[in-house]
Amino acid sequence: MAVHSYWAHVFLLPKSVIEGIERICRSFLWYGTSFSSKPGPIKWEDVCKRKKEGGLSFRNLGLWNTATLGRHVWAISTKQDNLWIKWVHSVYIKNQNWWEYQPPDDASWSWKRICAVKDELKHRGLQQQVGRMQKYSASQIYWLLAGEERSVVWSEVVWNRFNRPKHGFCAWLCMAHRLKTKDRLHTMGICQNLTCLLCGSDDENHKHLFFECQFSRCLLQDIKGWFGISNQTTDLHQVIRKFQRSSASKIQRRTFYAAICALIYMIWKHRNDVFWQNQQISIDVISKQIRQMVVSRIQVLNLKKVRVRDQFWLNSMCN
Ligand SMILES: [Zn+2]
Secondary structure (H helix, E strand, C coil): CHHHHHHHHHCCCCHHHHHHHHHHHHHHHHHCCCCCCCCCCCCHHHHCCCHHHCCCCCCCHHHHHHHHHHHHHHHHHCCCCCHHHHHHHHHHHCCCCCCCCCCCCCCCHHHHHHHHHHHHHHHCCCHHHHHHCCCCCHHHHHHHHHCCCCCCCCHHHHCCCCCCHHHHHHHHHHHCCCCCCHHHHHHCCCCCCCECCCCCCCECCHHHHHHHCHHHHHHHHHHHHHCCCCCCCCCHHHHHHHHHHCCCCHHHHHHHHHHHHHHHHHHHHHHHHHHHHCCCCCHHHHHHHHHHHHHHHHHHHCCCCCCHHHHHHHHHHHC
16 A cells, blocks of 8 residues: 555556556455455445544545645645746746646646646635645645545444454454345355354344344353443444443553454354354353453553553453
């Protein structure tokens, strides 16, 4: 991502090149290869949303290229003191208003592209912001172009440094309802038997697995009990919201979120182990594994400047 962001900063990239690079990034993210014709579980536009909006904050290369080229638009608009700016003003723009200017038919491809970026910024209502900038910020213009959407309640659960990365990634897919549960496989024509592999008494779908299923519900109650939570809520978003509203400290919140992500990961892993290897493990063993994973992760983080109250709480959780 950094490499293509860099080149988008330096060159005017044709649309076909931008699409080609995005195809490689998409394929690498979902399948670990440079080329795959299969679509990913989450749309690329959604992957490029901010983390607080449910994405991965990846750059949309087309928008990023527009934002970086905006630097030239800004430099011309504010008449920066350099030779190229003086040249375009005397050869192309002359005494015309830059924001109204249209390039002649015989102008070069790159000049037409800069003019197109100028028109796009104007069309998106960013003319004044660009013109007022003392120093150009491509990042600021990028996020203005990307627009803002509603934040999701679970972003701080998934993007939490107390999580192991693979737990956070699995929880991200779960929160977006994109794990390939049996009901989804059935609509793809892959799976005929919809029975849940964990309880065997109902159909497997996202809502059932997280956490209407008797097996996963017991695990959730067990983990909630570890944090001293006694309510019977099984709705994942409500569980998160209730904890967010509690008087828990930042460290307590992060630890709880790490446990929720580890729980989601372990339920999904166990479901896959049953599916592929017919390997059944008891609730007690999985619960123990979740606690161990959370505790070992916190120990690896080697937290500093922890308040006495939190340290006491962490010790009680680790023992
Ligand atoms: Zn079940």
